[in-house]
Amino acid sequence: MVRDVFTVLAVTAGGFFFLAGTVGLLRFPDTLTRLHALTKADNLGLGLVVLGLLPRMQGPLGMLKLVAIWLLVQLAGATVSQLIARAARPGGPPP
Amino acid sequence: MTIALALDAGLAVLVLAVASWTVGARATFPAVVGFVSYGLLLTLVWVRLGAVDVALTEAAIGSGLTGALLLGAAARLRAGEAPAEERPGAILRLVAAALSATVAAALAAAVLFLPDPAPTLAPAAAENAAATGLGNPVTNVLMAFRAMDTMLEKVVLLLALVGVWSLAPDPLWGGRPSPSHQSDPHGVLAFLARLLPPVGIVVGIYILWAGADHPGGAFQGGTILAAMWLLVMMAGLTEPPPVSRRRLRLVLIAGPAVFLIVGLGGLWLDDAFLAYPVAYAKPLILVIEFAMTLTIAATLGLLLAGPPERKLGR
Amino acid sequence: MADYLVASSGFVLAMVALGLVRVVRGPVAADRMMAAQLLGTGGIAALLLLAAATEVPAVVDVALALALLDAFASVAFVLGGSQAQAGGPDATESHEHGA
Amino acid sequence: MSTATVFGLFSAVAAGLGLYGLITNPQPLRKILAFNLLGSGVFLFFGVVARRGAAAGFGGDPVPQAMVITGIVVAFSATALAVALVWRLFQETGRATLNSDASAGARASGADR
Numbered sequence: 001m002v003r004d005v006f007t008v009l010a011v012t013a014g015g016f017f018f019l020a021g022t023v024g025l026l027r028f029p030d031t032l033t034r035l036h037a038l039t040k041a042d043n044l045g046l047g048l049v050v051l052g053l054l055p056r057m058q059g060p061l062g063m064l065k066l067v068a069i070w071l072l073v074q075l076a077g078a079t080v081s082q083l084i085a086r087a088a089r090p091g092g093p094p095p
Numbered sequence: 096m097t098i099a100l101a102l103d104a105g106l107a108v109l110v111l112a113v114a115s116w117t118v119g120a121r122a123t124f125p126a127v128v129g130f131v132s133y134g135l136l137l138t139l140v141w142v143r144l145g146a147v148d149v150a151l152t153e154a155a156i157g158s159g160l161t162g163a164l165l166l167g168a169a170a171r172l173r174a175g176e177a178p179a180e181e182r183p184g185a186i187l188r189l190v191a192a193a194l195s196a197t198v199a200a201a202l203a204a205a206v207l208f209l210p211d212p213a214p215t216l217a218p219a220a221a222e223n224a225a226a227t228g229l230g231n232p233v234t235n236v237l238m239a240f241r242a243m244d245t246m247l248e249k250v251v252l253l254l255a256l257v258g259v260w261s262l263a264p265d266p267l268w269g270g271r272p273s274p275s276h277q278s279d280p281h282g283v284l285a286f287l288a289r290l291l292p293p294v295g296i297v298v299g300i301y302i303l304w305a306g307a308d309h310p311g312g313a314f315q316g317g318t319i320l321a322a323m324w325l326l327v328m329m330a331g332l333t334e335p336p337p338v339s340r341r342r343l344r345l346v347l348i349a350g351p352a353v354f355l356i357v358g359l360g361g362l363w364l365d366d367a368f369l370a371y372p373v374a375y376a377k378p379l380i381l382v383i384e385f386a387m388t389l390t391i392a393a394t395l396g397l398l399l400a401g402p403p404e405r406k407l408g409r
Numbered sequence: 410m411a412d413y414l415v416a417s418s419g420f421v422l423a424m425v426a427l428g429l430v431r432v433v434r435g436p437v438a439a440d441r442m443m444a445a446q447l448l449g450t451g452g453i454a455a456l457l458l459l460a461a462a463t464e465v466p467a468v469v470d471v472a473l474a475l476a477l478l479d480a481f482a483s484v485a486f487v488l489g490g491s492q493a494q495a496g497g498p499d500a501t502e503s504h505e506h507g508a
Numbered sequence: 509m510s511t512a513t514v515f516g517l518f519s520a521v522a523a524g525l526g527l528y529g530l531i532t533n534p535q536p537l538r539k540i541l542a543f544n545l546l547g548s549g550v551f552l553f554f555g556v557v558a559r560r561g562a563a564a565g566f567g568g569d570p571v572p573q574a575m576v577i578t579g580i581v582v583a584f585s586a587t588a589l590a591v592a593l594v595w596r597l598f599q600e601t602g603r604a605t606l607n608s609d610a611s612a613g614a615r616a617s618g619a620d621r
Binding site: 103107110115117118127130133146148153157187188192201232240258259262312401 | 551
């Protein structure tokens with residue numbers, strides 16, 4: 001029961017951050033601010049979803065995989081946003 | 096209408112919207128980004144259809160490797176794109192639309208009037224599962240019941256690679272393919288290319304290993320290994336090997352060769368080509384899968400790297 | 410509980426799908442790639458929620474594969490773009506045609 | 509309606525869209541995209557058939573699933589070959605289109621190739 005409440009709270013909060021990320025991506029004025037909104041929000045969003053689902057996984061291997069997924073997305077997201085930001089600078093690839 | 100069915104319907108509408116964008120967008124690059132998103136959403140569709148093995152393949156190949164291949168190509172070919180006015184005339188488009196609608200309607204009718212109960216080979220696959228000792232029915236089909244298909248498919252991969260290589264101009268034959276990027280060895284990309292592959296190799300081998308009893312297997316594991324190899328090459332941490340290197344070619348034929356040897360052994364020891372002696376079925380399949388994983392990783396990586404573009408010894 | 414998880418999976422998916430409007434609007438290639446990246450993260454979250462809802466642990470492996478390959482396509486995009494503008498036979502050739 | 513029917517109808521439309529794009533898009537790269545779309549529609553059709561064949565404790569008939577996995581890998585290798593062909597065409601002519609009409613020919617010969 002406590003586990004269910006925890007999951008609902010964390011997953012709902014995660015969903016909220018996905019909402020925030022999308023709003024930022026759609027409403028922010030230029031490419032670099034949009035990138036900022038996106039990276040902050042989607043990593044927190046996924047992080048909260050992972051946190052909420054952790055107690056529902058069977059065994060330590062399942063939990064390890066969840067955390068690994070979150071870390072991988074963090075790493076990839078951080079690197080790729082650096083690269084995308086460089087590409088978005090003047091002189092980057094055209095649209 | 097249950098929540099799950101609502102999710103399915105929403106997912107189908109979403110994927111169709113992305114597919115229409117891929118076909119209808121004016122410029123090529125946005126269309127390719129649409130296609131990458133399409134591949135990702137397709138992974139979810141496969142999960143909803145209960146085909147987790149296929150979802151894994153789609154995630155690795157459909158959205159990962161194909162996405163990288165097409166995005167890279169779209170970026171490089173930007174200059175050569177045909178202007179929009181070269182689109183065909185209204186009559187041709189109308190005829191094409193009519194033809195496509197007919198095909199779609201025929202397929203839809205086939206879906207709606209499928210026989211009930213549906214014909215299935217699942218019971219046959221379940222009955223014979225004991226013969227191989229593997230728990231994953233899809234791996235059973237791939238490696239034992241329809242092993243001939245899988246072996247020939249390895250040959251197709253090899254032929255495609257020979258085709259790609261032979262597109263190199265004559266003087267460059269035998270040279271290195273070139274995703275040659277002189278990137279900063281201390282930059283972010285090199286950082287990612289140092290950190291990700293160790294994790295990726297563990298995951299790739301895990302998925303190969305899990306494939307015996309759970310969704311996974313040689314295709315999916317090999318694809319992940321290929322992606323990690325390519326990442327290291329793209330970051331400029333290692334050179335793509337020259338295509339004339341003998342060791343490379345041995346790796347490329349290892350999968351089909353081991354498959355063929357085991358198959359011929361079946362002819363000799365048992366009664367048919369590719370018949371595994373029951374006592375050794377599982378270890379034999381694992382040996383083949385291991386060789387296949389290496390071959391798949393090397394072949395997919397080189398397919399993406401493209402034809403040789405630099406002379407040997409430079 | 411399973412219904413809640415499926416519904417949240419749908420919600421996350423709907424959110425990141427809205428972000429795909431950026432693929433249509435652009436204006437630059439980087440914006441389009443960002444939308445695809447958000448879709449990737451959202452897709453992973455949706456898969457994890459589905460895995461928990463249907464209690465099929467193997468779906469987590471699918472999410473793991475996606476997480477590994479997510480970065481890969483974006484890297485190819487950035488490198489392809491920088492290669493096209495930094496020169497090579499293609500860049501000079503297209504210049505000839507423009508002239 | 510069931511999951512299988514929803515995605516079955518979807519697969520039919522996806523295949524139709526792919527076919528339309530294959531015929532009407534002039535650029536080779538777009539044709540490659542459309543061809544992949546068409547292929548994915550057909551693969552999904554197999555997936556739906558597999559789903560309906562769920563029996564003997566399996567979530568789906570494993571035989572079509574295995575065929576689709578093989579198919580996805582072959583589709584990738586065909587795509588890679590096609591992309592390499594387009595790239596070589598571009599290197600040779602400076603253009604990446606299949607149109608061989610007068611204007612394309614004039615521009616290609618103008619490039620002195």
